[in-house]
Amino acid sequence: MTRKHTMINVTKEICMWILSLIILIPVAMLLLNSVKNVTESASMSLKLPTSFHFDNFVTVFKDGNILRSFWNSLLISSLTSVITIITSSMAAFVMTRNRTRLNRYIYILFLIGLIVPMNYITTMKVLQMLHIINTFTGIILLYSATFIPFTVFLFYGFVSGIPKELDESAVIDGSGGGGLFFRIIFPLMKPVSVTALIINFLNCWNDFVLPLYFLNSSGKWGMIMTMYNYFSQYISSWNLVSAAMLINLVPILVVYVLGQKYIISGMTAGAVKG
Amino acid sequence: MYTSKLYSWKFVLPAFLLFFALFLVPNLMGFYYSLTNWNAMSDQVKFIGLDNFRDVFADKSNFTSIYNTLMFALVTSIFKAVIGLGLALMLNEGIKSKNFLRTIFFMPVIISNLIVGLIFQQIYNPDTGILNGFLDVVGLGAFSQAWIADPKLAIWSGMGVEIWKAAGFNMVIFLAGLQMVPKEMHEAAGIDGANYWNKLIKITIPFLLPSITINMLLNVISGLKVFDVIFALTNGGPGRASEVVNLTVFNQFGLGTYGYATALSVILFVFLIIISIGMVKIFTRSEVKEG
Amino acid sequence: MHHMKPLKSLTVALVALFGISGLVGCSGAKDQSTGGDIKEQGTxxxxxxxxxxxxxxxxxxxxxxxxxxxxxxxxxxxxxxxxxxxxxxxxxxxxxxxxxxxxxxxxxxxxxxxxxxxxxxxxxxxxxxxxxxxxxxxxxxxxxxxxxxxxxxxxxxxxDGWGMLYNTKIFDKYHLTVPKTFDEFTQSMDTLKANNITPIYEVGKEAWHWGIWLSQMGAVAEKNNPGLYDKLNSNQIKFTDVKEFETSLTQFKEMYDKGYFGKNPISNTWDSGYEAMGKEQAATFLGYTSYQNEIAGKFPDSNANDWKMYPIPLADNNVFSHSAxxxxxxxxxxxxxxxxxxxxxxxxxxxxxxxxxxxxxxxxQTAPSFTDVEAKPTESGKSLVENAPGGDGMDMEYGVLYWDNTVVGKYIQDMMLGGLSPKQVLESIDRDRAKLFSATGK
Missing domain, CATH: 3.40.190.10 (Periplasmic binding protein-like II)
Incomplete structure (x- = not known):
C-alpha cells in the first residue's frame, strides 16, 4: 500500500513538472530576454544570449523614480488590501449569519457591484465632492470600494462553511459580536483572507488606469507607470523593457510566496498518511 | 433571539457605505449618459431617449463582438474551472514539491495582462514563435497556424491565453475549498472500499460546491467583461475578427461617441445581470439540495 | 489565539516591508529636498x-x-x-x-x-x-x-509624411527604377518576389499602419477635387463618393492578393520592421522620412541612410502627403x-x-518647427519630394475630421482577409462619421 502510494505520487509529481513547463517556458523567455542585447531581444526566443547583459537591470534601476513609485505602490496596495479585507469579512459574516430580507438585498447589491462598468466622469465628480480627489486617501478608498464586491463574495461563500455552533459557544463564554468575530471567526477565515489579500494586492499593484484619472501628480503614481514610461524611453529595446517588467513582478511574487505558505499551513495537520 | 445583537448591522455598514458612495452611485449615475448624445465634439449633453440603443442593434457589426464575448465567456469558464480543479486535486496532497508547483501554476495570475499579451504575441508568431516551432519538433508541423493572424483562430488563441493565465486562480480557490473537506469522511469511505472517483464524486465535489459556484460565477463575469487580454494580444484584430464588447466600447470612446459607448456597456451590464443572477439561482439551489 | 499567528506574521512582514522602503524612501526624499533648497535660494x-x-x-x-x-x-x-x-x-x-x-x-x-x-x-x-x-x-x-x-x-x-522607403541597393541589383504607374509598380514587385525578396514589408499586426495607406490618398484626391476636405468636414460628401479612394483600395487589395506583403503580413509587429529592412529581407517599407535613421541606428551595416522614397503608387498618386x-x-x-x-x-x-x-x-530632425534649428532632411525626404511632381498636400489624419487610423486600418485588414469589399470599407467609414455628425447636429 505504502509503496504503491509512493509510486503514484512520484508519477504524479513527474507529470506535474512536465505540465508546469507550459507556465515556465514563457516566463523563461522573459528572463532570457532581459539579459540579451538589443538586437537579440528583438524577437523573443528560447535561444541563449551570446553574452549575458545583467547591466540591463542596472540601467533600469538607475532611474530615480523607481524607489518612490515602489513605495507608492506598496502604500496603496497594502492599505487597500487591509481596508478591503476587514470591512468585507465583517459584512460577509453578518450577512451570512443573519439572513434577513434587508441583508439579502444588500448582498445582491454587492453582487451587482461585480459587474457594473466604471464611469470615470461621475466617479471623479463624487471624489471632488468629497474633497479626496488627487489624494492617496481618495485612491485607496476608491480601490477598496471597487474590490469590496469581489471580496465580500469570496468571504460570503466561506463563512457559510464555519459551523454556527462556534458562535453559540462563544456567546456562552461571554463574547459579544465584536469579540466573537475578531477572536474566533476572523482567524478561522485565514485561507480566504490570505487569498483575498493576494488577489487585491496584485490587482492594485498591476492597475495603472485609476491613478491616471484620479491622481494628478506623477509623484503619487505606482511602479507599473514607471515601467510604462520605460516603453517610450527605451523604445523597441525589448531587453530593457523585459528587465523592467521583471522588476515590477518581484514584489507581487514575494507577497504571493509569503501568503501561499499560510494557505497551506491549514492543511499540514492531517497530511499524507504513511 | 440574540441574532440581531450578535450579528449587528453595524458590521455591514463600513463596507456598504464605501461601496455605495464611491462605486455604486457614481457608476450607476453614469448610465444616464446612455440616454444622451454626449460626444467628443460638442459641449452640450442632450437627452435623446433610447436612440443610442436603437443604433447599437441596428449595426450588425456589433453582433460579432457580442458573439465573441459569449463564446469567450463560455469556453474559458469551463476550461479554467476544469483545469483548475484538476490542478488542485493533484497538488492537494501527496506530492513533495506541491508548494513549489502551486507557486508556478499560480504565477500567470500575477503577471500583468500587458506583459502576458506581449509574450504571447511572440509565442503565437507563425514564423518565429515557439508554438509552431514546438509543433514542428514533435512532428505535428502540419498543425502549425497563424494563431492570431487568422481571423477564424484569433479569438480562440485569446481564449487560450486567458485559460493559461487564470486556471491557477481557480486552482487556489479549489485548494482553499479542499481544506473544508473533512478528512474523516475520506478515511471512512476508504475503509468501506470506495475508489478514487467514487470519493471524488460522492464526497469531495459536494463539499467543493461553494468553490465551484465562486469559480464559475467569477469566470463567467470576467469572461463577459474580457478586455485586457484581447486588447494586449490582438486588439480585436485582424480586422474586427476577435473584437469583444468591452473593446468595442473602448473603441467607440476613442472615436468620441460617448453616449453610444455607454449604451453598449449598459447592454453588456444587462446581459451580465441576467446571466449572473441565473447562475447564482442555479448554484444556490443545488447547494441547498446537497446541504 | 495561536490561530491568529500566521496571519499576524504576514502582517508583520508587510509592515516590515513598509518600514524598510519607508526608510529608504525618506532618505531618498531628504536628498532631493536638500538639493532643492540650494536650487531655490537664488529665486x-x-x-x-x-x-x-x-x-x-x-x-x-x-x-x-x-x-x-x-x-x-x-x-x-x-x-x-x-x-x-x-x-x-x-x-x-x-x-x-x-x-x-x-x-x-x-x-x-x-x-x-x-x-x-x-x-x-x-x-x-x-x-x-x-x-x-x-x-x-x-x-x-x-x-x-x-x-x-x-x-x-x-x-x-x-x-513629416509617409512614403515608400526602398532599399536602393536591392533596387539597383535588379535594375528597378522608381515606378511611375501602378503597372510599372507591379512589374518591379513581381521581379523582387521572383527573387525571393519580400517586395514590401507591412507591419500588419498594427491596424493603424494599414490606415496610414488610405490616409495618404487624401492629398491626391484633394488635388484632383479641390475643396474635397472642406466638403468632407462639413458632411457634404461621403467617402464612397470619392473615386480615388475606391480605386486605391481595389489596387491595394490586388497587391495583397499577389503576395507583395510576404507570407504572414498580419502577424508583423511594428518593431519587426527594423529587422526585416535592416537585414535586407524586404525591399520596401511604408515609413516616414526619418524612419531610415532608425534602421541605420539599429543595423549600421544596412547603409539605410542612403535609401530613397517615392509616393504610394496607388490611384496614380504623385503627391507628397504630410502631416500638419x-x-x-x-x-x-x-x-x-x-x-x-x-x-x-x-x-x-x-x-x-x-x-x-x-x-x-x-x-x-527633418523639419524642425523653429527657424533656429537647422533642418536635417534625410535622403528619403529629399527623394520623396523629387519623386512627387504633383506637389504636396495634407494627409487625412491631419486634414479630415473624425479620421482614425486604427479604426480605418481595421476595416482594411478585414478587406485584405476577404471580409469586406473596398466599397464596404468606405461605407463603414461613412457610417462612423455619420454617427459623430448627427451627434453634433451637422
Whole structure:
C-alpha cells in the first residue's frame, strides 16, 4: 500500500513538472530576454544570449523614480488590501449569519457591484465632492470600494462553511459580536483572507488606469507607470523593457510566496498518511 | 433571539457605505449618459431617449463582438474551472514539491495582462514563435497556424491565453475549498472500499460546491467583461475578427461617441445581470439540495 | 489565539516591508529636498508646480530629453514641472475626462491640425498668439498650431509624411527604377518576389499602419477635387463618393492578393520592421522620412541612410502627403499658473534648448518647427519630394475630421482577409462619421 502510494505520487509529481513547463517556458523567455542585447531581444526566443547583459537591470534601476513609485505602490496596495479585507469579512459574516430580507438585498447589491462598468466622469465628480480627489486617501478608498464586491463574495461563500455552533459557544463564554468575530471567526477565515489579500494586492499593484484619472501628480503614481514610461524611453529595446517588467513582478511574487505558505499551513495537520 | 445583537448591522455598514458612495452611485449615475448624445465634439449633453440603443442593434457589426464575448465567456469558464480543479486535486496532497508547483501554476495570475499579451504575441508568431516551432519538433508541423493572424483562430488563441493565465486562480480557490473537506469522511469511505472517483464524486465535489459556484460565477463575469487580454494580444484584430464588447466600447470612446459607448456597456451590464443572477439561482439551489 | 499567528506574521512582514522602503524612501526624499533648497535660494518664486500631461509616444521618446529640460527649467526658476506620461491608448480618454470634470492640467498635448478639435479649443486652449517665439515659427508650424486665426499651441516637432522607403541597393541589383504607374509598380514587385525578396514589408499586426495607406490618398484626391476636405468636414460628401479612394483600395487589395506583403503580413509587429529592412529581407517599407535613421541606428551595416522614397503608387498618386506638424503643447485657458506656463514655453523656445531637444530626437530632425534649428532632411525626404511632381498636400489624419487610423486600418485588414469589399470599407467609414455628425447636429 505504502509503496504503491509512493509510486503514484512520484508519477504524479513527474507529470506535474512536465505540465508546469507550459507556465515556465514563457516566463523563461522573459528572463532570457532581459539579459540579451538589443538586437537579440528583438524577437523573443528560447535561444541563449551570446553574452549575458545583467547591466540591463542596472540601467533600469538607475532611474530615480523607481524607489518612490515602489513605495507608492506598496502604500496603496497594502492599505487597500487591509481596508478591503476587514470591512468585507465583517459584512460577509453578518450577512451570512443573519439572513434577513434587508441583508439579502444588500448582498445582491454587492453582487451587482461585480459587474457594473466604471464611469470615470461621475466617479471623479463624487471624489471632488468629497474633497479626496488627487489624494492617496481618495485612491485607496476608491480601490477598496471597487474590490469590496469581489471580496465580500469570496468571504460570503466561506463563512457559510464555519459551523454556527462556534458562535453559540462563544456567546456562552461571554463574547459579544465584536469579540466573537475578531477572536474566533476572523482567524478561522485565514485561507480566504490570505487569498483575498493576494488577489487585491496584485490587482492594485498591476492597475495603472485609476491613478491616471484620479491622481494628478506623477509623484503619487505606482511602479507599473514607471515601467510604462520605460516603453517610450527605451523604445523597441525589448531587453530593457523585459528587465523592467521583471522588476515590477518581484514584489507581487514575494507577497504571493509569503501568503501561499499560510494557505497551506491549514492543511499540514492531517497530511499524507504513511 | 440574540441574532440581531450578535450579528449587528453595524458590521455591514463600513463596507456598504464605501461601496455605495464611491462605486455604486457614481457608476450607476453614469448610465444616464446612455440616454444622451454626449460626444467628443460638442459641449452640450442632450437627452435623446433610447436612440443610442436603437443604433447599437441596428449595426450588425456589433453582433460579432457580442458573439465573441459569449463564446469567450463560455469556453474559458469551463476550461479554467476544469483545469483548475484538476490542478488542485493533484497538488492537494501527496506530492513533495506541491508548494513549489502551486507557486508556478499560480504565477500567470500575477503577471500583468500587458506583459502576458506581449509574450504571447511572440509565442503565437507563425514564423518565429515557439508554438509552431514546438509543433514542428514533435512532428505535428502540419498543425502549425497563424494563431492570431487568422481571423477564424484569433479569438480562440485569446481564449487560450486567458485559460493559461487564470486556471491557477481557480486552482487556489479549489485548494482553499479542499481544506473544508473533512478528512474523516475520506478515511471512512476508504475503509468501506470506495475508489478514487467514487470519493471524488460522492464526497469531495459536494463539499467543493461553494468553490465551484465562486469559480464559475467569477469566470463567467470576467469572461463577459474580457478586455485586457484581447486588447494586449490582438486588439480585436485582424480586422474586427476577435473584437469583444468591452473593446468595442473602448473603441467607440476613442472615436468620441460617448453616449453610444455607454449604451453598449449598459447592454453588456444587462446581459451580465441576467446571466449572473441565473447562475447564482442555479448554484444556490443545488447547494441547498446537497446541504 | 495561536490561530491568529500566521496571519499576524504576514502582517508583520508587510509592515516590515513598509518600514524598510519607508526608510529608504525618506532618505531618498531628504536628498532631493536638500538639493532643492540650494536650487531655490537664488529665486523668489513661491512653490509653484505646473502639471503637464502628454501621450507616451510624444515624450522622452528614445531619450530623457523632456525630463531633462523640465529639470533645467526648475533649476532656473524654482517652478516645478510635473510631467505625467500617459499610455497612448488611454490618452484621449484620460484627457477628455479631466477636461470635462474640471481637473484640467496646466499643459496638455494635442494633435496639430483638425485633430485638436476633439478637445474643444475655444473652451480650453489659451491664446498664445502674442508670445515672442511665434515669430520664429516656420510656416507649417504656425499654420498647424493656428485654430480660428489664433496660435494655440507650442509645437516642437517636425512636419513629416509617409512614403515608400526602398532599399536602393536591392533596387539597383535588379535594375528597378522608381515606378511611375501602378503597372510599372507591379512589374518591379513581381521581379523582387521572383527573387525571393519580400517586395514590401507591412507591419500588419498594427491596424493603424494599414490606415496610414488610405490616409495618404487624401492629398491626391484633394488635388484632383479641390475643396474635397472642406466638403468632407462639413458632411457634404461621403467617402464612397470619392473615386480615388475606391480605386486605391481595389489596387491595394490586388497587391495583397499577389503576395507583395510576404507570407504572414498580419502577424508583423511594428518593431519587426527594423529587422526585416535592416537585414535586407524586404525591399520596401511604408515609413516616414526619418524612419531610415532608425534602421541605420539599429543595423549600421544596412547603409539605410542612403535609401530613397517615392509616393504610394496607388490611384496614380504623385503627391507628397504630410502631416500638419505632428503635435503641440497647449496651455489650459483658465489655469492659475498661466504665467508660469508661458515662462516654461519661453524657456523651451530658447534656441539653445531647442537645439538640445532636437539633437536628442533623431526622429524629428527633418523639419524642425523653429527657424533656429537647422533642418536635417534625410535622403528619403529629399527623394520623396523629387519623386512627387504633383506637389504636396495634407494627409487625412491631419486634414479630415473624425479620421482614425486604427479604426480605418481595421476595416482594411478585414478587406485584405476577404471580409469586406473596398466599397464596404468606405461605407463603414461613412457610417462612423455619420454617427459623430448627427451627434453634433451637422
Amino acid at each position: 523668489t518664486k513661491k512653490d509653484v508646480t505646473i502639471t503637464f500631461v502628454g501621450s507616451q509616444n510624444w515624450l522622452n521618446k528614445g531619450s530623457k530629453i523632456d525630463s531633462e529640460l523640465n529639470e533645467a527649467f526648475t533649476k532656473e526658476t524654482g517652478i516645478k514641472v510635473d510631467m505625467q506620461v500617459i499610455p497612448d491608448d488611454q490618452y484621449a480618454n484620460v484627457l477628455k475626462t479631466k477636461l470635462a470634470s474640471g481637473e484640467a492640467p496646466d499643459i496638455f498635448m494635442v494633435s496639430a491640425g483638425v485633430g485638436a478639435q476633439k478637445f474643444l479649443p475655444e473652451k480650453y486652449f489659451a491664446d498664445l498668439s502674442n508670445e515672442k517665439w511665434v515669430s520664429r515659427y516656420v510656416p507649417y508650424a504656425k499654420a498647424g498650431s493656428t485654430i480660428d486665426g489664433k496660435v494655440m499651441g507650442f509645437m516642437t516637432w517636425s512636419v 506638424g505632428g503635435n503641440m503643447r497647449v496651455a489650459y485657458k483658465d489655469s492659475k499658473n498661466l504665467d508660469s506656463v508661458k515662462a516654461f514655453f519661453d524657456f523651451l523656445a530658447r534656441p539653445e534648448n531647442l537645439k538640445k531637444y532636437y539633437e536628442a530626437r533623431p526622429d524629428i
